[in-house]
Structure formats: structure tokens, C-alpha cells
Amino acid sequence: MCVSFKFAKAAAWIFIQGVFLLWTSFAHAENFMGNELQLHGFLTQGVVTTSDNNFLGQSNKKASTDFRELGVNASLRPTSDVQVSVGILSHKAGKTDNGQARLDYGLIDWTVSSSERGRGGIRLGRVKNPYGLYNKTRDVAFTRPSILLPQSIYFERTRNLTVAADGAELYLDRYYEDGSLFVTFALGKPQIGSEAAKVALIGLTPNGRFESNLTPILNVIYEGDGGKYRLGFTAVKIDTNYNPGARDVLQAGRLTSTHKIFSAQYNAEHWSLTSEYALRPITVQRFGPNAPDSTTHGQSYYAQGSYRLTPKWEALLRYDVMFTDKDDRDGKAFAAATHRPGFSRFSKDWTAGMRFDVTPQLMLRAEYHRVNGTGYLPIQDNPNSSTLVQRWDMFMLLASFRF
Amino acid sequence: MVVIAFPSTSEKTISRSSLRAIFGMRLSKWPADTPVKVFVMKDDAPEHNAFSKILLQVFPHQLRLAWDRQVFSGQGQYPEQVASTQEMLFKIASIPGAIGYIKSSEVTKNVRILQIR
Numbered sequence: 001m002c003v004s005f006k007f008a009k010a011a012a013w014i015f016i017q018g019v020f021l022l023w024t025s026f027a028h029a030e031n032f033m034g035n036e037l038q039l040h041g042f043l044t045q046g047v048v049t050t051s052d053n054n055f056l057g058q059s060n061k062k063a064s065t066d067f068r069e070l071g072v073n074a075s076l077r078p079t080s081d082v083q084v085s086v087g088i089l090s091h092k093a094g095k096t097d098n099g100q101a102r103l104d105y106g107l108i109d110w111t112v113s114s115s116e117r118g119r120g121g122i123r124l125g126r127v128k129n130p131y132g133l134y135n136k137t138r139d140v141a142f143t144r145p146s147i148l149l150p151q152s153i154y155f156e157r158t159r160n161l162t163v164a165a166d167g168a169e170l171y172l173d174r175y176y177e178d179g180s181l182f183v184t185f186a187l188g189k190p191q192i193g194s195e196a197a198k199v200a201l202i203g204l205t206p207n208g209r210f211e212s213n214l215t216p217i218l219n220v221i222y223e224g225d226g227g228k229y230r231l232g233f234t235a236v237k238i239d240t241n242y243n244p245g246a247r248d249v250l251q252a253g254r255l256t257s258t259h260k261i262f263s264a265q266y267n268a269e270h271w272s273l274t275s276e277y278a279l280r281p282i283t284v285q286r287f288g289p290n291a292p293d294s295t296t297h298g299q300s301y302y303a304q305g306s307y308r309l310t311p312k313w314e315a316l317l318r319y320d321v322m323f324t325d326k327d328d329r330d331g332k333a334f335a336a337a338t339h340r341p342g343f344s345r346f347s348k349d350w351t352a353g354m355r356f357d358v359t360p361q362l363m364l365r366a367e368y369h370r371v372n373g374t375g376y377l378p379i380q381d382n383p384n385s386s387t388l389v390q391r392w393d394m395f396m397l398l399a400s401f402r403f
Numbered sequence: 404m405v406v407i408a409f410p411s412t413s414e415k416t417i418s419r420s421s422l423r424a425i426f427g428m429r430l431s432k433w434p435a436d437t438p439v440k441v442f443v444m445k446d447d448a449p450e451h452n453a454f455s456k457i458l459l460q461v462f463p464h465q466l467r468l469a470w471d472r473q474v475f476s477g478q479g480q481y482p483e484q485v486a487s488t489q490e491m492l493f494k495i496a497s498i499p500g501a502i503g504y505i506k507s508s509e510v511t512k513n514v515r516i517l518q519i520r
Contacts, residue, residue, distance in 0.1 A: 085477030
């Protein structure tokens with residue numbers, strides 16, 4: 001890394017912090033030309049250490065601080081039917097994301113019709129994807145159940161594919177006596193042109209770029225009894241074309257995938273149980289002899305319990321499992337064909353964690369992971385598969401401030 | 404606890420499902436088309452706890468999470484927080500479209516009580 005680049009990086013970071021401080025000094029709600037302008041944000045810093053392998057930076061027997069989330073947002077309601085919102089996010093995550101500030105979302109939300117029985121409307125612009133229970137605010141530590149979202153479904157590795165899309169989202173709410181139904185249909189282009197998205201899909205060696213077709217997402221959530229239970233279904237159809245680079249090992253192929261996620265949650269006053277199950281078949285076609293046409297059936301699920309010991313303390317226990325190919329769960333066939341470790345095709349993660357809300361604005365968390373398999377580790381942080389270790393431990397700390 | 408609204412609000416009753424949608428910051432208009440303005444007390448205020456659990460029948464931490472999810476995805480705004488019963492009464496009495504809650508014993512003539520049907 002040359003000196004001028006380091007300087008530019010430091011200067012950019014100081015600039016972001018300056019904006020953040022300025023933002024916090026504004027009140028939470030301002031009157032802007034007679035309408036309410038709300039300004040909010042958060043700053044999250046994590047520390048990660050692992051017994052083996054790297055996750056969110058150089059964590060192997062070291063403490064990595066390359067896990068940082070900083071966001072600011074503004075929203076304005078010029079009328080009771082229209083909201084304009086913008087969110088900027090800097091997300092630093094090991095070698096998969098350098099923390100460059102980018103537009104997280106920027107949208108105009110228009111409630112076309114509303115009554116006491118429900119409402120319907122449209123969001124236009126860059127909209128967060130309605131994917132499972134947690135994706136819309138996946139980078140906001142206060143809304144996550146743990147430091148790390150269950151990686152079987154909310155991959156750090158492939159976050160660019162799922163985080164947000166440029167397009168439109170239609171929403172329909174129905175409010176019944178027994179519960180509420182929320183239906184969302186989004187159609188947009190995911191942010192797939194990046195290097196990180198390419199690596200997540202086909203690895204480090206190919207040097208081309210992906211280009212996405214419009215991606216439809218259907219998300220249906222039923223909240224019973226004031227949110228005591230929530231049942232959800234999500235279907236996403238990803239359809240992308242590959243543009244090879246110079247002397248690429250791959251040809252101009254097509255990658256398609258239809259993800260289905262089933263979600264269920266029960267919330268009692270002091271505890272919650274959550275589970276999600278996902279099917280992820282991925283089909284590759286016409287990539288040439290180095291990647292023969294195939295369909296791989298990925299499968300993921302987790303079960304999670306959290307208990308509120310006091311209003312400020314919460315404990316969490318989770319078992320989180322993913323298989324890259326459910327017809328080759330232990331990766332033996334993959335290992336025989338590629339001479340790469342079979343355990344890189346699955347991960348089974350036991351997680352125990354604690355959350356302490358010091359104040360409503362400041363939260364501290366600690367989390368321990370006992371993991372079998374390296375299926376969710378990004379290649380960028382672990383480029384040499386021969387150094388991967390099958391059974392590894394991870395300890396994480398996190399502090400998050402919001403306003 | 405009772406739900407209170409601006410005195411000339413057209414409604415006298417409200418369904419629990421609409422109340423949940425209003426305090427969940429999803430329903431932002433009264434049937435007569437006027438904008439709704441939601442007022443709450445601090446999350447740990449006994450009044451907020453009682454209102455959430457008894458009238459809305461939603462746990463206060465669930466309500467907070469629902470607001471956070473909307474605000475941090477650009478889909479909604481937070482309700483306005485008031486510091487005291489006096490401030491709640493003042494806001495509800497003076498701002499058209501305002502809705503909030505208060506202990507039954509502290510209701511004044513300047514606000515309208517909304518019965519939950």
C-alpha cells in the first residue's frame with residue numbers, strides 16, 4: 001500500500017468521523033420548512049479473534065478490529081403520505097469490504113392509499129431488500145439478535161447480492177383484529193458489479209464482472225397477536241450474466257438462483273425463539289470447460305433462543321447450519337473432484353452471546369462461536385484453502401452507539 | 404391508562420388493530436384524512452409500559468424494535484417523545500391529529516378520550 005493511498009484512506013476516515021460528529025450534534029428531529037426532519041445514525045466497532053482461520057480481518061490468533069459499521073440517515077415527511085429517506089453506510093469487514101462510504105438506501109415512499117384496515121404504497125429508488133426477518137436493517141447492531149447474524153442465511157460473504165437493490169418495491173399491509181399481514185414485492189437490480197460479489201459467486205481467479213437482470217423478491221410476513229408470533233416467507237430470483245475479463249478462465253455464462261426462506265418467531269415477554277430455513281439452488285450454465293453446467297442445492301437453517309434476564313441484559317444461544325450442496329453435505333465428492341477441503345462446503349456454528357444495554361444509546365455485546373467447517377468464511381480473508389482448519393473457535397466483542 | 408387525542412378528532416372509538424398500526428408508525432392518517440401525530444413517553448416510563456402491555460398488547464421492547472427497523476431502512480419515523488404527563492397533555496390538546504396516552508386519573512377536558520372497541 002503506497003503512502004499517498006494510506007493518507008487518502010486516513011483522510012477519508014477522518015472526514016466520515018467529522019460528518020458523524022456533526023450529525024450527532026444536530027437534534028434528533030428538526031423542523032425543516034414546516035415538516036419534520038429526523039436525523040439518526042450509529043457507530044459500531046467489533047473485535048474478532050479466532051483460534052484458526054480468518055474472519056472479518058486478520059483474526060487468526062490475533063485481535064482484528066477490521067469490523068466497523070458507521071451509518072447516518074435522514075428522513076423527511078413533506079405530507080402524511082410521502083417520506084423521503086437517505087441512508088449512508090460505511091461497512092468495514094476484513095478484505096470483503098473496505099469501509100468506503102456508500103449509499104445504503106435512498107428512496108421516496110408514497111403511501112397511495114390507507115385506511116384503518118390497511119395501507120398500500122410504493123417505494124422507489126435504492127431500497128433495502130425484504131429478505132428474511134433481519135435483512136432490511138442487517139448492518140444496524142441494535143436490531144440484530146447477535147453480533148453476527150446467522151451466517152447460514154445472512155452471509156457476510158455474499159452481502160452485496162442481498163443488501164439492497166435499485167428499483168421499486170410495492171407494499172401492502174392488512175390490519176386484522178388477530179394480527180397484521182405485510183406483503184412486499186420488490187423488483188430491482190442488486191449491487192452485483194463489485195469485486196466482492198464476483199468473488200462470492202465464482203472465486204478469486206476469474207477476472208470478469210457480473211451484471212444482474214432485474215431481481216424479483218416476494219416477502220410475506222404475518223404478525224399475530226401484536227407481534228407475539230411472526231411467520232414469514234421470502235422468495236428471491238437472482239438472474240445474472242457474466243462478462244469475462246481478458247484471458248479469463250471462464251466464458252460468458254449465466255448464473256441463476258431461486259432462494260426460498262421460511263421464517264418463524266415467537267416472542268414472550270422475557271424470551272424469544274426464532275428459526276429460519278432456506279433453500280438455495282444455484283444453477284450455472286455456459287461458463288465453459290472450467291465450470292461445467294450444474295445445479296448445486298444449498299441448504300441453511302438455524303434455531304435461536306434469547307432470554308431477557310433484566311431489561312438491560314439478554315442472553316443468546318443459537319445453532320446455525322449451512323451446506324453448500326445438500327447432496328454432498330460433508331463435501332467428500334467436492335474434495336475428491338477439486339483436492340480442496342470437503343469441510344469448506346459446510347459450517348455448523350454453536351453460538352452463545354450476551355447483550356448489555358448500558359443506556360438506550362449504548363450497547364455492549366460479547367459472543368463465542370464454536371464452529372465445525374469453514375463454509376461461511378470469505379475467500380478474500382482465507383485465500384489459501386490448504387491452511388484452513390475444520391474446527392475453530394471465535395470470540396467477538398462489540399460496542400455500538402446510536403442517536 | 405387511556406388513549407387520548409386532539410379534542411376535535413372525528414373519532415370517538417378506535418380498534419386495537421388501528422391503534423397498533425398507528426403506534427407502530429405505519430398508519431399516518433385519520434379516517435378524515437388529517438395527519439396523525441404520535442406522542443409517547445420514554446421506553447422505561449411506567450406509563451409507556453402499561454400502555455404498551457395493557458392497551459396495545461405489544462411488549463415495549465417489541466415496539467422499539469419495530470420503530471428501529473422502520474427508521475433504519477428509510478420506511479418510517481420515530482414517534483415524538485415527551486418528558487412528562489404535563490407535556491403529553493399540552494401536546495395532545497394543542498396539536499391537530501395528535502394521539503397519545505395518559506393515566507385515567509389525569510385526563511383533563513382539553514383532550515378527547517378514545518375508547519378501544
